[in-house]
Amino acid sequence: MNKSIIITGLLIFVLAVLSPFWFNFITTTEAAPEPELLGKAKDAEKCVLDKYDMRANHMSLLDEWRDSVVRDADRQYKAANGNMFNMSLSTGEKSCLGCHEDKTKFCDKCHTYTSVDPYCWECHTNPKDLAQGD
Amino acid sequence: MNQKYLIPLTAVFLLFIIAYIGVEGAGLQWFFGIVFPYAAMIFFIAGFVYKVMGWAASAVPFRIPTTCGQAKSLPWIKQNSIDNPDTSTGVFVRMILEIFLFRSLFRNTKAAFNKNASNKLSYSWEIFLWIGALAFHYSFLVVILRHFRFFTSPVPSCLKMLEYFDGIVQMGLPGLFLSGVVLLAATLFLLARRIFDAKVNYISQAADYFPLFLIIGIAVTGISMRYFTKVDIIGIKTLTMGLATLNPTIPEGVGGLFYSHIFLVSILFVYFPLSKLMHMGGVFLSPTRNMANNTRAKRHINPWNYDVKTHTYAEYEDHFRDKMIEAGLPVDKKE
Numbered sequence: 001m002n003k004s005i006i007i008t009g010l011l012i013f014v015l016a017v018l019s020p021f022w023f024n025f026i027t028t029t030e031a032a033p034e035p036e037l038l039g040k041a042k043d044a045e046k047c048v049l050d051k052y053d054m055r056a057n058h059m060s061l062l063d064e065w066r067d068s069v070v071r072d073a074d075r076q077y078k079a080a081n082g083n084m085f086n087m088s089l090s091t092g093e094k095s096c097l098g099c100h101e102d103k104t105k106f107c108d109k110c111h112t113y114t115s116v117d118p119y120c121w122e123c124h125t126n127p128k129d130l131a132q133g134d
Numbered sequence: 135m136n137q138k139y140l141i142p143l144t145a146v147f148l149l150f151i152i153a154y155i156g157v158e159g160a161g162l163q164w165f166f167g168i169v170f171p172y173a174a175m176i177f178f179i180a181g182f183v184y185k186v187m188g189w190a191a192s193a194v195p196f197r198i199p200t201t202c203g204q205a206k207s208l209p210w211i212k213q214n215s216i217d218n219p220d221t222s223t224g225v226f227v228r229m230i231l232e233i234f235l236f237r238s239l240f241r242n243t244k245a246a247f248n249k250n251a252s253n254k255l256s257y258s259w260e261i262f263l264w265i266g267a268l269a270f271h272y273s274f275l276v277v278i279l280r281h282f283r284f285f286t287s288p289v290p291s292c293l294k295m296l297e298y299f300d301g302i303v304q305m306g307l308p309g310l311f312l313s314g315v316v317l318l319a320a321t322l323f324l325l326a327r328r329i330f331d332a333k334v335n336y337i338s339q340a341a342d343y344f345p346l347f348l349i350i351g352i353a354v355t356g357i358s359m360r361y362f363t364k365v366d367i368i369g370i371k372t373l374t375m376g377l378a379t380l381n382p383t384i385p386e387g388v389g390g391l392f393y394s395h396i397f398l399v400s401i402l403f404v405y406f407p408l409s410k411l412m413h414m415g416g417v418f419l420s421p422t423r424n425m426a427n428n429t430r431a432k433r434h435i436n437p438w439n440y441d442v443k444t445h446t447y448a449e450y451e452d453h454f455r456d457k458m459i460e461a462g463l464p465v466d467k468k469e
Contacts, residue, residue: 006190009418014179020285020378029379030287032372052387056364063307114367115289115297119304 033109041099041106048079059118062089089124097127139329142344146351146398153397158390166393167373168382174400181407186415195436199425202241206431220428232423236271239264244333266327270320274349276300276313277356284374308360318353321346345411348402355395365392 015022041047047054048061065087068074077085088095100106103126111118156162203214215224216231231237244260247253279296283289301309325346328338359365369385370392376382406412418424451458451465458465 003190006186006419010183010186010415013415014183017175017179020282021380023286024375024379027286029375032287032368032375052366052369055366055368055387059307060364110368113287114371115283115294116308116367117294117298118307119309 030113033113035107035109036102036105037100038105039099039101041101044099046081046083047099048077048083048085050080062120089120090127101128103128136329136335138338138340139343139347142340142347145344146347149398149401150351150355150394153394154390157393163384163388163393166397167384168377171377171396171400174403178403178406182412182415185407185412186419189416189419193437194421194425195438197425197427197429197434198421199427200422201427205427218427220426220431222426225424225426229418229424232420233417236264236267238423239267262323263327266320266323269316270324273313273316273320277311277317277353280311280313284371285378287371287375306361310361314353314357314360318350318357321350321353325350341409345402345405345409348398348405352395352398352402355391355398359391359395363389363391365389 049057065077068077069087075087077087079085084094086092086094086098088098090097092098097103107118110116153166156166199218201218203217204212205218206213206215206220213220215221216228219225219228240261242260242263243257245255245257247255276296279293280300282293283297286293297311300311300313303310303312325343328334328342328346366385366387369388372383372385373388406414448466451467455465455467459468
């Protein structure tokens with residue numbers, strides 16, 4: 001095969017392999033987000049699980065909660081640190097959004113950063129969105 | 135038990151354990167998370183370029199396309215212009231189909247004795263290698279493309295689209311990605327084929343098993359992190375973005391499993407230019423596929439032919455004409 005074709009192909013391949021590097025040079029790269037702890041969450045300093053455990057496992061926990069609420073009508077969760085929580089995304093003081101007031105500044109920050117698109121909000125609503133809507 | 139697959143299997147286990155213990159026991163995050171991945175990347179690119187340039191410099195003296203159909207012939211004979219192309223357009227189509235659809239694997243046959251009383255040796259079409267290979271290559275491609283979400287911020291919408299279709303079954307939390315399942319299933323199938331099919335087993339070497347075990351190891355650690363053991367994904371993306379922006383950092387709270395995963399991937403990158411995996415570049419350069427079968431229409435001269443001193447018949451006759459006439463032999467030219 002023609003040498004210049006081979007070298008062109010090789011060049012394209014090397015550029016493709018190096019794309020994570022040059023892509024970040026030619027575009028502005030967003031830094032890792034710091035999810036904001038606002039209001040009650042800031043004062044509480046205690047979530048359902050430890051920080052890194054929560055970061056890694058919150059989706060499984062929510063999955064278990066969903067099963068527990070829907071199938072067994074059991075809505076109370078006793079955390080390892082002894083606190084009681086309401087197994088709910090958005091209902092009541094002791095729910096997720098009851099403490100972490102602002103979804104966009106808490107949930108969405110990391111989800112957007114890591115391109116995670118949870119389908120929680122296809123059924124659930126963010127109480128804030130509702131309040132604004134009225 | 136067969137050492138041809140036990141040794142590669144042990145090697146992959148050892149590599150996994152080395153990285154795991156190196157991080158969890160010795161705290162060598164900087165080595166397995168930064169130094170080795172960079173070194174592997176440099177080695178991969180340099181090795182790949184070196185290999186392909188070596189092939190590019192190799193002489194291909196003969197027109198040796200494999201002919202899988204009717205060659206161009208008389209005008210009333212229908213040519214198979216893809217399987218026996220005589221133009222570069224035909225070659226291009228043939229190469230595209232080879233690269234994207236693996237047509238030569240599609241033709242795979244097997245030889246086996248008939249199960250009925252005749253017990254004749256006969257050849258039959260065997261499509262499962264082709265299906266397994268397609269499933270493996272495409273799912274691996276999707277998995278690799280999906281990993282760009284760890285190297286871009288904000289993540290481009292085309293990647294989100296890919297993730298949407300890959301996770302369209304919406305099973306479990308975090309949502310199941312089909313490509314991961316297909317990748318693991320396909321590699322396990324290709325492995326089972328090598329182990330349980332006696333004829334394939336006979337021709338399989340350690341170098342055939344090692345990449346399979348390595349990729350299975352990568353898939354298992356990746357799937358395990360996503361669905362079972364769970365990891366701090368923000369920490370991991372901090373590390374990968376650090377690698378991509380040449381500003382490496384080691385995050386807190388990321389465990390040994392992740393470093394094992396990235397170490398196995400780095401090993402794959404290092405192993406790549408040294409092994410049969412180079413068919414990724416080599417498939418483009420297969421002389422039996424990328425040449426037009428036009429030897430009847432065009433004269434191809436071996437590029438390193440030196441000037442051979444020839445002695446044509448005309449010259450021969452000039453030389454011996456007198457003697458030939460004398461002996462009564464016929465000559466073309468009389469004086």
